[in-house]
Amino acid sequence: xxxxxxxxxxxxxxxxxxxxxxxxxxxxxxxxxxxxxxxxxxxxxxxxxxxxxxxxxxxxxxxxxxxxxxxxxxxxxxxxxxxxxxxxxxxxxxxxxxxxxxxxxxxxxxxxxxxxxxxxxxxxxxxxxxxxxxxxxxxxxxxxxxxxxxxxxxxxxxxxxxxxxxxxxxxxxxxxxxxxxxxxxxxxxxxxxxxxxxxxxxxxxxxxxxx
Amino acid sequence: xxxxxxxxxxxxxxxxxxxxxxxxxxxxxxxxxxxxxxxxxxxxxxxxxxxxxxxxxxxxxxxxxxxxxxxxxxxxxxxxxxxxxxxxxxxxxxxxxxxxxxxxxxxxxxxxxxxxxxxxxxxxxxxxxxxxxxxxxxxxxxxxxxxxxxxxxxxxxxxxxxxxxxxxxxxxxxxxxxxxxxxxxxxxxxxxxxxxxxxxxxxxxxxxxxx
DNA sequence: TCCTGTGAAACGGTTCACAGCC
DNA sequence: GGCTGTGAACCGTTTCACAGGA
Numbered sequence: 393x394x395x396x397x398x399x400x401x402x403x404x405x406x407x408x409x410x411x412x413x414x415x416x417x418x419x420x421x422x423x424x425x426x427x428x429x430x431x432x433x434x435x436x437x438x439x440x441x442x443x444x445x446x447x448x449x450x451x452x453x454x455x456x457x458x459x460x461x462x463x464x465x466x467x468x469x470x471x472x473x474x475x476x477x478x479x480x481x482x483x484x485x486x487x488x489x490x491x492x493x494x495x496x497x498x499x500x501x502x503x504x505x506x507x508x509x510x511x512x513x514x515x516x517x518x519x520x521x522x523x524x525x526x527x528x529x530x531x532x533x534x535x536x537x538x539x540x541x542x543x544x545x546x547x548x549x550x551x552x553x554x555x556x557x558x559x560x561x562x563x564x565x566x567x568x569x570x571x572x573x574x575x576x577x578x579x580x581x582x583x584x585x586x587x588x589x590x591x592x593x594x595x596x597x598x599x600x601x602x603x
Numbered sequence: 604x605x606x607x608x609x610x611x612x613x614x615x616x617x618x619x620x621x622x623x624x625x626x627x628x629x630x631x632x633x634x635x636x637x638x639x640x641x642x643x644x645x646x647x648x649x650x651x652x653x654x655x656x657x658x659x660x661x662x663x664x665x666x667x668x669x670x671x672x673x674x675x676x677x678x679x680x681x682x683x684x685x686x687x688x689x690x691x692x693x694x695x696x697x698x699x700x701x702x703x704x705x706x707x708x709x710x711x712x713x714x715x716x717x718x719x720x721x722x723x724x725x726x727x728x729x730x731x732x733x734x735x736x737x738x739x740x741x742x743x744x745x746x747x748x749x750x751x752x753x754x755x756x757x758x759x760x761x762x763x764x765x766x767x768x769x770x771x772x773x774x775x776x777x778x779x780x781x782x783x784x785x786x787x788x789x790x791x792x793x794x795x796x797x798x799x800x801x802x803x804x805x806x807x808x809x810x811x812x813x814x
Numbered sequence: 815t816c817c818t819g820t821g822a823a824a825c826g827g828t829t830c831a832c833a834g835c836c
Numbered sequence: 837g838g839c840t841g842t843g844a845a846c847c848g849t850t851t852c853a854c855a856g857g858a
Contacts, residue, residue, distance in 0.1 A: 398849070402805050406798045410780075424817065433782055436817090437851060444819060452818045453858040469801055470808030477800075484702050488695035494780065494797050539803055562810075563803035565796070569621075569705065571644055579806035581799040585776075586705050587617045588792040589688075590680055592750055592774035594613050595790035597681030599773075609827065635839065647839090648829060655841055663840045664836035 401442050405469060407432040408439065412462040422455040474499040476536055478561075480552055481543030482507035482515070482522045485567055489541060490517055503535040508548075528552070532559035539563035546570045553580075612653050616680060618643040619650065623673040633666040685710040687747050689772075691763055692754030693718035693726070693733045696778055700752055701728055714746040719759075739763070743770035750774035757781045764791075 411431030415423055425436040425443075432439060443449055443461075446468050450456040466472040477500050479486055489495070490505060505517055506525040515522045523531065531537065540556045542549055542564055549568035556564065557578050564580045566572055569587075572580050622642030626634055636647040636654075643650060654660055654672075657679050661667040677683040688711050690697055700706070701716060716728055717736040726733045734742065742748065751767045753760055753775055760779035767775065768789050775791045777783055780798075783791050 396848085397805075397809070399802065400849080402802045403798055405805070406795075406801045409801075426817090435851075437853095438849090440817095440819060441850075448819065450818050451858060452856070453816045455817065468805070468808075470804040471801060475800075475804060484695075484699035488699045489796070491695050492796065495800065498797050498800065500800055538807065539800070563807050565799055565803065577810060579803050579810070581803050583794060583796070583799060585700070585703065585794070586709050587614055588776055588794060589686075589706065589709065589711055589750070590617045590620075590682060591610065591613050592776065592790050592792050593681040593686060594608075594616070594679070596749065596774050597679075598608070599788060599790070607826090611827080637839090646829075648831095649827095651839090651841060652828075659841065661840050662836060663834065664838045666839065 395445065397445060401445070402469075404432040404434060404438070404442055405465060408442075409462065409465045409469065409471070412458055412465065415458045416462055420458055422457055423461075424455040425450070428456075471499060474501050475539055475563075476501050476503050477539040477541060478502070478504040478506060478528075478532060478535075478537045478556075479541045479543065480506045480525060480528065480556070481541075481567075482509070482512045482517075483543060486541075486543040487517070489543060490520070500539070503537050504531045506531070525552070528555050529559035532556060532561055537561060539565070541565045541567070543567045606656065608656060612656070613680075615643040615645060615649070615653055616676060619653075620673065620676045620680065620682070623669055623676065626669045627673055631669055633668055634672075635666040636661070639667075682710055685712050686750055686774075687712050687714045688750040688752060689713070689715040689717060689739075689743060689746075689748045689767075690752045690754065691717045691736060691739065691767070692752075692778075693720070693723045693728075694754060697752075697754040698728070700754060701731070711750070714748050715742045717742070736763070739766050740770035743767060743772055748772060750776070752776045752778070754778045 408428045408431055411428060425439040428439045429436045449461050449464055479490055479502055482505050490502060505520050505522045506528055507513060507522055508525045512522050513524050538561060540561045542552060544552055546568040549566060549570045550572060553564055553572045553574060557574055562578050566580055566582050569584050574580055619639045619642055622639060636650040639650045640647045660672050660675055690701055690713055693716055701713060716731050716733045717739055718724060718733055719736045723733050724735050749772060751772045753763060755763055757779040760777060760781045761783060764775055764783045764785060768785055773789050777791055777793050780795050785791055
């Protein structure tokens with residue numbers, strides 16, 4: 393029974409891994425928790441606590457062997473193998489995401505781009521052809537898609553999510569400003585740009601008032 | 604000296620406000636903390652705690668008067684007046700953000716779109732013309748821009764951020780996968796899509812393993 | 815000596831439970 | 837009776853401090 397890992401820990405692990413891979417490229421042999429703390433925007437103690445939840449990867453007095461720790465972190469995060477994803481919504485956000493090179497670099501393979509708009513269906517996006525969202529279930533099943541990026545209007549998000557889940561998708565990156573209801577075996581990450589802007593508005597307002 | 608307000612509280616306030624404005628439109632006169640809890644994906648007690656940090660807005664036995672609370676929340680969050688923003692980076696993400704109608708609906712007025720690419724400078728985006736990022740400081744000052752959306756490559760993000768801050772910007776929505784260093788009077792919200800995907804990867808991997 | 819791994823303490827956010835007002 | 841506002845309890849995360857191995 394694995395203990396609960398907090399969301400903030402997971403985010404920091406991403407940062408550690410990014411730093412480790414940069415160090416790997418440079419041929420740095422070992423790093424200290426202090427080095428990783430800088431990458432993760434945290435403290436050395438926090439880094440060690442984070443890592444200790446998964447095992448003991450360092451050597452006292454020495455630090456951590458970069459290739460070994462990077463490999464272990466990739467395994468822990470499930471990034472030691474590619475993920476097959478599908479992009480639903482071929483609007484502007486969808487187009488930007490599809491062109492975003494870092495997804496592919498990180499091992500997220502886009503198996504399909506889907507939309508409901510007849511104007512968009514059939515368009516060529518690089519080597520990908522936009523397909524009909526009516527075929528969502530079949531495509532997810534046939535191409536073994538495990539994650540879906542939802543870049544559809546809020547009004548369609550829940551329905552598309554339900555269908556994707558029923559076809560076997562287990563992770564959803566949701567750009568629609570809606571709280572999706574999904575079964576517990578499914579994970580959802582929400583990206584809500586208006587909330588981010590409103591949080592900035594709050595912060596700035598508070599700083600302007602309170603000092 | 605206002606007490607610290609947690610980030611999670613701020614996000615919930617956004618949700619409460621969205622629900623309140625929907626209720627306002629429908630002419631609902633009062634709501635309970637339980638109603639708001641549903642909007643914010645939390646509990647009634649949490650709603651009351653959140654609100655209590657800013658004052659007492661409800662009536663015991665009655666609930667909260669919708670228009671009054673909505674107005675107070677807009678004031679608290681600094682959403683009772685428009686915000687002037689600028690968009691730096693006229694690539695695909697920038698283009699998607701510029702077309703995103705919810706920013707404008709929510710009172711975020713885009714005063715400029717900037718890029719360094721001569722091909723893009725001069726392009727017409729609706730009624731906006733893409734301008735040269737070399738004029739960033741002048742434009743921020745002249746048009747009283749307070750927030751900047753950074754949709755530029757990671758390699759340019761810090762430099763653009765520094766220049767925006769020096770010209771008077773105080774909020775940054777950062778899409779570049781970099782941790783920006785800014786003075787304490789400046790607030791930054793990061794949107795890091797790879798981290799969101801990696802968090803999904805972690806979750807799914809963990810669920811598949813642990814049960 | 816250097817730096818990790820880890821219990822213990824401190825902190826902050828959430829939940830509980832109830833007093834108080836409508 | 838119903839629902840808010842809030843101190844107190846609870847719980848998870850972060851920080852501290854140090855024991856222990858290289």
